[in-house]
Amino acid sequence: MTITLARQHSVYDTKAVESAQERARAMKSVELEAFYENMLELGGERFLTTPSTADALDPLYEDCPNFGEVLDDLSRYLGLALAGGASFNVMPVLLLGDPGVGKTHFGKRLAGVLGTEFEFISMNALSAGFVITGSSSSWRGAKCGKVAERLVRGRFANPVVLLDEVEKATGSTQSDPMAALYQLLEPETSRAFHDEFIDLDLDASQVFWVLTANSLEGIPPALLSRMAIYEVPSPTPEQAAAIAQKVYAGLLKELKLQQMETGLSDSVLDKLSEISPREMRKALLDGLGFAVAAGRSGLTPEDVRVKPDVCKRRIGF
Known part of the structure; x- marks a missing residue:
């Protein structure tokens, strides 16, 4: 400690x-x-x-x-x-x-x-x-x-x-x-x-x-x-995936969503891999809303709705 x-x-x-x-x-x-x-x-x-x-x-x-x-x-x-x-x-x-x-x-x-x-x-x-x-x-x-x-x-x-x-x-x-x-x-x-x-x-x-x-x-x-x-280089795809997992874990803790799965699937991470963490947060927040409304405990790629032009941006904070 x-x-x-x-x-x-x-x-x-x-x-x-x-x-x-x-x-x-x-x-x-x-x-x-x-x-x-x-x-x-x-x-x-x-x-x-x-x-x-x-x-x-x-x-x-x-x-x-x-x-x-x-x-x-x-x-x-x-x-x-x-x-x-x-x-x-x-x-x-x-x-x-x-x-x-x-x-x-x-x-x-x-x-x-x-x-x-x-x-x-x-x-x-x-x-x-x-x-x-x-x-x-x-x-x-x-x-x-x-x-x-x-x-x-x-x-x-x-x-x-x-x-x-x-x-x-x-x-x-x-x-x-x-x-x-x-x-x-x-x-x-x-x-x-x-x-x-x-x-x-x-x-x-x-x-x-x-x-x-x-x-x-x-x-x-x-x-x-x-x-x-x-x-400072842009994050690699692997680093981007790790950042997305951190943002997701933070949202689960913040929103007290204990019923949700603790990890994101590879297909969801692939969709998030080119988004900045600020955009990741919004995309994941919206995605959690769609998943909870549908009664699911995990996110699907369809829950992560990202505008095509946003996806082309470099990852960043």
């Missing part, structure tokens, strides 16, 4: 927050003063989690079977961290692959096995770096960035933060989303990450960064040098 070990880690200095609150009060910035008050109430300490054994990542080999290469490396790094009593803090991971191979799902499951929180940031929708770094409190509608939001209001110093489609990030010369990443993806400089809204340094050095991209085009070489890059 894997137990998540946790210790306290300081994310910000409460004395610095008190001084900043005084300045906000002098400037009559009610919103900023209230934010600092919230920071003081929460305190500057957050949990830093580490699984108690390197086997903690084993479930991901089954749930995300096409991520074997990255899981092999992470398992070794976790073993090293446990051997030395250090925190599990690896260099940022870039998952490179076609749309739909399961990159976001992997990030969510990784956060789950590490016993920490998950933050999703779509870089494709990012028109400026403010979403990451926050915007100046002097601006109308100003607020802190997502990194500060997670570290301040979350419970953990080491959340998994997934930056999706990083190659599609755009921005202005005043607020380049890539610029913030140069600091955040470097261990030394991320210890004093400055959010523009709260105007304080935060320790973001324990954040577990997962970046995704469909290609390397558009990502500066200097940024790539800060990451471990993994090419």
Whole structure:
């Protein structure tokens, strides 16, 4: 059995927050003063989690079977961290692959096995770096960035933060989303990450960064040098069948359908083999409805009704 070990880690200095609150009060910035008050109430300490054994990542080999290469490396790094009593803090991971191979799902499951929180940031929708770094409190509608939001209001110093489609990030010369990443993806400089809204340094050095991209085009070489890059293939037919069985088992448990057969037939798996897990879930949910309505305890290929154009998509999450 894997137990998540946790210790306290300081994310910000409460004395610095008190001084900043005084300045906000002098400037009559009610919103900023209230934010600092919230920071003081929460305190500057957050949990830093580490699984108690390197086997903690084993479930991901089954749930995300096409991520074997990255899981092999992470398992070794976790073993090293446990051997030395250090925190599990690896260099940022870039998952490179076609749309739909399961990159976001992997990030969510990784956060789950590490016993920490998950933050999703779509870089494709990012028109400026403010979403990451926050915007100046002097601006109308100003607020802190997502990194500060997670570290301040979350419970953990080491959340998994997934930056999706990083190659599609755009921005202005005043607020380049890539610029913030140069600091955040470097261990030394991320210890004093400055959010523009709260105007304080935060320790973001324990954040577990997962970046995704469909290609390397558009990502500066200097940024790539800060990451471990993994090419993620689409699942093989055998892996797709295993994923379908997992989705099916999860639905039976969720819906408490104890009367249904616990496994799917080869003919049903063949029909599901080219569908993404999200589509698998809907197809299996509908199929279970048809089977239960017909009074059967197992699914038939006819129960799995998939649109022909959907079947042609790559499997993914």
